[in-house]
Amino acid sequence: MKHKYFFVILIFAFSFNKVNSQACPDNSFVITTSTPEEVLFSFDNPGPPCGDRPSAIVIDGSAYTLGNCDTFSSKYQLASGSGVIDPNSYTVTYGSSTCEYINGTLGIDDILFINNKTIQLYPNPIKNASVLNINFALNMSAKINVYSLDGKLVLRDQLNNSKFKDINISNLSNGIYLLRLETDNASITKKFIIQN
Numbered sequence: 001m002k003h004k005y006f007f008v009i010l011i012f013a014f015s016f017n018k019v020n021s022q023a024c025p026d027n028s029f030v031i032t033t034s035t036p037e038e039v040l041f042s043f044d045n046p047g048p049p050c051g052d053r054p055s056a057i058v059i060d061g062s063a064y065t066l067g068n069c070d071t072f073s074s075k076y077q078l079a080s081g082s083g084v085i086d087p088n089s090y091t092v093t094y095g096s097s098t099c100e101y102i103n104g105t106l107g108i109d110d111i112l113f114i115n116n117k118t119i120q121l122y123p124n125p126i127k128n129a130s131v132l133n134i135n136f137a138l139n140m141s142a143k144i145n146v147y148s149l150d151g152k153l154v155l156r157d158q159l160n161n162s163k164f165k166d167i168n169i170s171n172l173s174n175g176i177y178l179l180r181l182e183t184d185n186a187s188i189t190k191k192f193i194i195q196n
Contacts, residue, residue: 022048022053022054022094022095022096022097023048023097024092024094024097024099025041025042025043025047025074025094025099026042026043027041027042027043027101028040028041028042028090028092028099028101029042030084030087030090031075032087036077036078036079036083037077037078037083037084038064038067038075038076038077038078039057039059039064039075039076039084039092040073040074040075040076040137040138041073041074041075041076041094042072042073042137043071043072043073046071046072047071047072047073047074050066050069050070050074053066053069053074053095054066054094054095056076056079057076057092057093057094057095058092058093059083059084059090059091059092059093060081060082060083060084060085060086060090060091061081062078062080062081062082062083062084063078063079063080063081064076064077064078064079065077065079068138070135070137072120072137073137073138075137075138088102089101089102119134119135119136119137119181119188119190120134120135121133121134121179121190121192122135124192124193125192125193125194125195126169126192126193126194126195126196127195127196128196129196130168130169130170131166131167131168131169132166132167132169132179132192133164133165133166133167134159134164134165134166134167134179135163135164136159136162136163136164137163138163139161139162139163140159140161140162140163140183141158141159141160141161141183142158142159142181142182142183143156143157143158143159143181143182143183144156144157144158144159144165144167144179144180144181145157145179145180145182146167146169146172146177146178146179146180147177147178147180148175148177148178149175149176149177149178154172154177155167155169155171155172159181169194172194173194174194174195174196175193175194176191176192176193177191177192177193177194178190178191179191179192
């Protein structure tokens with residue numbers, strides 16, 4: 001009889017005690033060009049829902065609070081303390097996990113180009129639509145050029161300090177195109193398909 005009670009109590013205890021373990025984000029970058037200092041975490045695959053990510057983290061004894069959050073990234077702002085001591089190597093208390101990162105400090109525009117998944121094109125392929133939507137992890141400025149597969153520049157646009165950009169592609173015919181994003185320090189190319 002005692003074994004039955006023990007078993008019931010054990011099941012009861014485990015059913016109400018959820019372990020809240022946080023997985024370390026895949027990448028972390030210190031943004032020293034912002035005031036206050038910020039740290040960007042990015043996920044190679046969609047990260048946990050924003051509500052499940054820590055609202056505060058600790059790096060080198062300094063506290064950071066969650067600012068922006070989306071599917072592939074979280075940005076934390078310095079709330080108290082002197083900030084990251086060595087941006088090339090630091091340990092983060094991220095929820096109940098301890099995460100170690102070895103990176104260089106990156107400029108704010110370069111961060112987006114480290115992980116292609118922080119730039120999203122949709123719909124892709126484009127079917128029955130005349131607009132291509134581009135989403136970024138952070139506000140940024142960049143030149144936007146669209147090329148056909150034969151290398152011809154078919155569309156030119158500009159992104160000015162924004163996380164979103166809608167591009168009118170109604171003048172483009174069906175086919176495969178390359179979208180090139182360029183900042184002063186980096187560039188990246190993404191493929192999209194039009195099947196109208």
